[in-house]
Amino acid sequence: MTIPSHTLNDGTTIPAIGLGTYNLLGSEGDASISRAIDSGYRLLDTALNYKNEGDVGEGIRASSVSRDELFVTTKLPGRHHGYDSAIASLEESLGNLGLDHVELYLIHWPLPKVDKYVDTWRALIELRERGLTRSIGVSNFTPTQLQRLIDETGVTPAVNQVELHPNFPQGELREFHAAHGIRTQSWSPLGSRHADFTTVPTIVDVAAAHGVTPSQAVLRWHIQLGSVPIPRSGDAGRQRENLDVFGFELTDAEITAISALESGRLWDGDPDTHEEF
Numbered sequence: 001m002t003i004p005s006h007t008l009n010d011g012t013t014i015p016a017i018g019l020g021t022y023n024l025l026g027s028e029g030d031a032s033i034s035r036a037i038d039s040g041y042r043l044l045d046t047a048l049n050y051k052n053e054g055d056v057g058e059g060i061r062a063s064s065v066s067r068d069e070l071f072v073t074t075k076l077p078g079r080h081h082g083y084d085s086a087i088a089s090l091e092e093s094l095g096n097l098g099l100d101h102v103e104l105y106l107i108h109w110p111l112p113k114v115d116k117y118v119d120t121w122r123a124l125i126e127l128r129e130r131g132l133t134r135s136i137g138v139s140n141f142t143p144t145q146l147q148r149l150i151d152e153t154g155v156t157p158a159v160n161q162v163e164l165h166p167n168f169p170q171g172e173l174r175e176f177h178a179a180h181g182i183r184t185q186s187w188s189p190l191g192s193r194h195a196d197f198t199t200v201p202t203i204v205d206v207a208a209a210h211g212v213t214p215s216q217a218v219l220r221w222h223i224q225l226g227s228v229p230i231p232r233s234g235d236a237g238r239q240r241e242n243l244d245v246f247g248f249e250l251t252d253a254e255i256t257a258i259s260a261l262e263s264g265r266l267w268d269g270d271p272d273t274h275e276e277f
């Protein structure tokens with residue numbers, strides 16, 4: 001199965017869907033990541049704070065796919081905000097991964113109270129110049145925080161990875177992204193451990209109309225919003241199911257109906273107040 005891709009604002013390309021790896025750990029994690037790559041995934045999402053960059057690297061090397069076909073994302077934790085510590089942090093992540101570069105490096109959370117995210121962004125610009133990452137972006141940034149990066153550095157993030165799912169469709173943020181050439185990426189696209197979209201009548205009905213599962217209908221919804229979902233699964237069958245979302249198309253009415261399920265965040269992940277170090 002060929003995964004479509006998008007061109008980012010820096011001219012590189014990103015696969016239209018990827019594998020989230022939060023809590024895929026140890027030898028079981030390595031095996032599920034390797035299996036996912038062999039079943040067609042080309043984007044792997046991790047973070048220094050997931051404590052599994054080594055497992056992602058092992059999964060890559062155990063797979064039958066060459067490294068240069070893969071798109072690896074990792075993220076800078078809050079405790080490493082600041083220019084010099086950000087430079088060192090990616091070097092630490094690359095050591096954990098056993099790679100000489102990643103395709104995308106993200107600031108994991110903005111931490112506005114710490115107020116070092118602009119300097120941290122300047123470090124990511126330098127890291128891209130050095131070739132340690134192909135693209136740079138952010139995660140959990142608001143339009144105000146994105147605008148500040150653009151105004152103070154002149155460099156627009158290629159990606160903003162944010163909470164996005166049927167209960168939280170992020171319409172206004174996605175409009176800001178579209179106006180500024182920022183690719184949206186959806187974390188917890190299936191509601192994670194906090195929501196179960198597989199029994200929501202609207203989603204069940206849309207899925208039945210297309211002969212697919214509710215999770216596939218939700219992931220197709222993300223795809224047609226123009227976002228890049230990164231569903232996490234350690235199960236081989238569900239990994240394949242999640243990847244098989246390019247053989248059908250939702251109608252505008254179905255997209256609108258799923259987006260109308262908006263009710264709020266899964267937990268208190270408000271970027272203006274939530275802090276992870």
Ligand SMILES: NC(=O)C1=CN([C@@H]2O[C@H](COP(=O)(O)OP(=O)(O)OC[C@H]3O[C@@H](n4cnc5c(N)ncnc54)[C@H](OP(=O)(O)O)[C@@H]3O)[C@@H](O)[C@H]2O)C=CC1
Pocket residue numbers: 019020021022023045046108139140161162186187188189190191192193198215216230231232233234235238239241242
């Ligand atoms: N930047 C950030 O701040 C954040 C980033 N993330 C990233 O986003 C990724 C995805 O988000 P995450 O919170 O993990 O949760 P998801 O929304 O991807 O949901 C994962 C859960 O859904 C289950 N699942 C997966 N596929 C299916 C399916 N087809 N049918 C039924 N259940 C299914 C999984 O179980 P099983 O594994 O058993 O299949 C798991 O319990 C993370 O792994 C991480 O990489 C997440 C949160 C914050």
Ligand SMILES: O=C(O)C(=O)[C@@H](O)[C@H](O)C(=O)CO
Pocket residue numbers: 022047269276
């Ligand atoms: O998964 C991530 O990238 C995170 O930031 C997690 O810590 C996330 O905040 C979460 O899953 C909390 O329950």
